[in-house]
Amino acid sequence: MSEQEPDTSSELWAPMGLRPSRLALAAIGYTTGIVVAEACVAFVRPDFGVVAHALILFALLQHHLWTTRRPIVLGETGRSIASREVLVALALVPLLRISSLTMPLPEMSQLHSYTAAGAPVLVATLLAARALPSSDLRGRLLRYSGQTLIALSGIPLGLFAYAIARPEPLDASVSDIVLGSVGLVAFSAAAEELLFRGVLQNALYAAFGPVGILGSTGLFAAVYLGVRPLGYAAFAAAVGVLFTWFAHRTRSLLGVVVAHALLTVSAIVIWPLVIG
Amino acid sequence: MTSTVNATTQAFLDSGIFELLATRIDVVATALLVILLIESELLSAYLGSAVAVRRRVLGVSIVPLLLIFAVIVFARTTSLR
Numbered sequence: 001m002s003e004q005e006p007d008t009s010s011e012l013w014a015p016m017g018l019r020p021s022r023l024a025l026a027a028i029g030y031t032t033g034i035v036v037a038e039a040c041v042a043f044v045r046p047d048f049g050v051v052a053h054a055l056i057l058f059a060l061l062q063h064h065l066w067t068t069r070r071p072i073v074l075g076e077t078g079r080s081i082a083s084r085e086v087l088v089a090l091a092l093v094p095l096l097r098i099s100s101l102t103m104p105l106p107e108m109s110q111l112h113s114y115t116a117a118g119a120p121v122l123v124a125t126l127l128a129a130r131a132l133p134s135s136d137l138r139g140r141l142l143r144y145s146g147q148t149l150i151a152l153s154g155i156p157l158g159l160f161a162y163a164i165a166r167p168e169p170l171d172a173s174v175s176d177i178v179l180g181s182v183g184l185v186a187f188s189a190a191a192e193e194l195l196f197r198g199v200l201q202n203a204l205y206a207a208f209g210p211v212g213i214l215g216s217t218g219l220f221a222a223v224y225l226g227v228r229p230l231g232y233a234a235f236a237a238a239v240g241v242l243f244t245w246f247a248h249r250t251r252s253l254l255g256v257v258v259a260h261a262l263l264t265v266s267a268i269v270i271w272p273l274v275i276g
Numbered sequence: 277m278t279s280t281v282n283a284t285t286q287a288f289l290d291s292g293i294f295e296l297l298a299t300r301i302d303v304v305a306t307a308l309l310v311i312l313l314i315e316s317e318l319l320s321a322y323l324g325s326a327v328a329v330r331r332r333v334l335g336v337s338i339v340p341l342l343l344i345f346a347v348i349v350f351a352r353t354t355s356l357r
Contacts, residue, residue: 046288047300054308061312061337065319065330088333095340100280102298102305102344105351106289110281116347117280120340127336131329165277188278226284227277236279268277 023067023083024208027090030060031215034093035222042225046101053094060091082206085132089203092128092195093219096121109172111180111269118187125195135202137194143252150246150255154262157239161267162275165232169272181265189260196220196240197247197256205248217244239263302348309341 033056041049064087099120104113129137170177196216204212221237243256288297316334319327 042284045297046284047297047304050301050304054304057337058308058311061334064333068330068333088336091337095337096280098301098305098308099340099344100285101288101301103347104281104285104289105347110286113281113285114278117285118278120343121280123343124336124340127332127339131332131336161277167277184278188280192279220279223279224282226279226282228283232277264278 021083023086026063027083027086027204027207027215030056030087030090031219034090034219037094038097038222038225041097041101050098050101053097057091057094057098060087060094063087064091082134082203083208085134085203086207086212088128088132089135089200090219092121092124092199093223095124096195096223109176109180111170111172111176111183114180114188115183115186118183118191121195122187122191125191125199128199129194132199132203134206135199137198137253140198140247140251140253141257142254143250144254145252146250147252147255147258150250151258151262153242154259155266157259158263158266159271161232161235161263162271164229164235165227165267166276167268167272169276170269177269181269184264184268185261189264190257192220193243193247193253193257193260197243198253201244201247213244213248217241220244302352305341305344306348309338309345312338312341 033052037049037052037056039049040052064084067084067087100117103116103120105116108116126137129135170180172180196219200219201213201216204215206212208215217237217240220240221233224233224236224240227233227236243260246259247253247256291297312334316331316338319330319334
């Protein structure tokens with residue numbers, strides 16, 4: 001396209017918050033690929049899905065290395081720099097699935113499996129946050145104004161979650177339950193929130209505007225395709241929309257992290273023991 | 277009931293073909309780790325200090341994959357006893 005020609009494609013994409021750059025199209029492609037790989041893990045065969053995830057992860061890292069082969073030039077917009085960061089943030093989702101299918105072992109208890117599978121995810125998310133300073137996880141975790149009600153929303157949501165999934169009461173000692181619950185809070189609830197609301201949502205919004213938020217919510221729903229009953233996946237998607245909105249409106253992660261922790265621990269540990 | 281441990285992972289662990297599929301998945305994760313480690317070393321060898329940012333980005337995947345690799349090795353070693 002010559003410089004004199006009007007960039008009509010920009011006008012078409014602008015209302016959706018997207019720029020018609022190759023990176024935007026690539027991000028859509030990668031996101032679609034991740035959703036397909038998740039569907040493959042949940043409905044076809046886990047090993048096929050993991051191969052797809054590994055290929056996507058490798059492609060995302062190579063793409064990022066390719067885009068950073070030249071230094072950031074003067075005049076490059078913040079959004080185009082943010083588009084590069086999306087590639088790193090998206091890489092966390094394939095890592096989550098690879099970890100979830102390699103870390104839990106048959107002899108591990110269910111509660112310890114959450115810690116084992118979530119530890120690499122939390123480590124990767126913290127490293128990504130360090131590599132992408134714009135995610136500002138620390139600042140957003142320390143912003144506690146107006147977070148009490150958001151945090152408390154985890155209690156009724158946990159009851160809903162229990163009513164839908166009806167998990168069996170845990171057959172474990174008190175010390176195991178306490179340790180497992182701590183693992184559940186740190187390596188499942190916090191790791192998921194820091195990944196999806198902290199790093200991914202932030203990177204996608206900075207690059208693509210409101211459409212980016214839809215993308216992060218869609219990916220959050222996609223990683224829940226493997227839960228049963230499938231009604232719980234729909235519930236998780238709705239909770240993802242709610243938490244995304246909370247995090248975006250308040251620019252804080254504290255409320256959603258606590259809410260997710262209360263939801264998970266009450267649905268898996270507390271309600272099955274009290275009601276079940 | 278979470279994105280990492282759910283019905284799919286549980287069914288996978290309980291399945292009769294767990295050993296076969298787990299081996300394949302472990303090989304994929306380990307191969308990916310080896311490729312990324314080689315890439316990281318090549319980057320620092322040929323481009324020197326200019327690649328600090330890129331190596332940091334590769335580290336986002338390498339460090340968790342190293343953790344996963346350590347667990348795979350531990351599990352395989354203990355299963356030999």
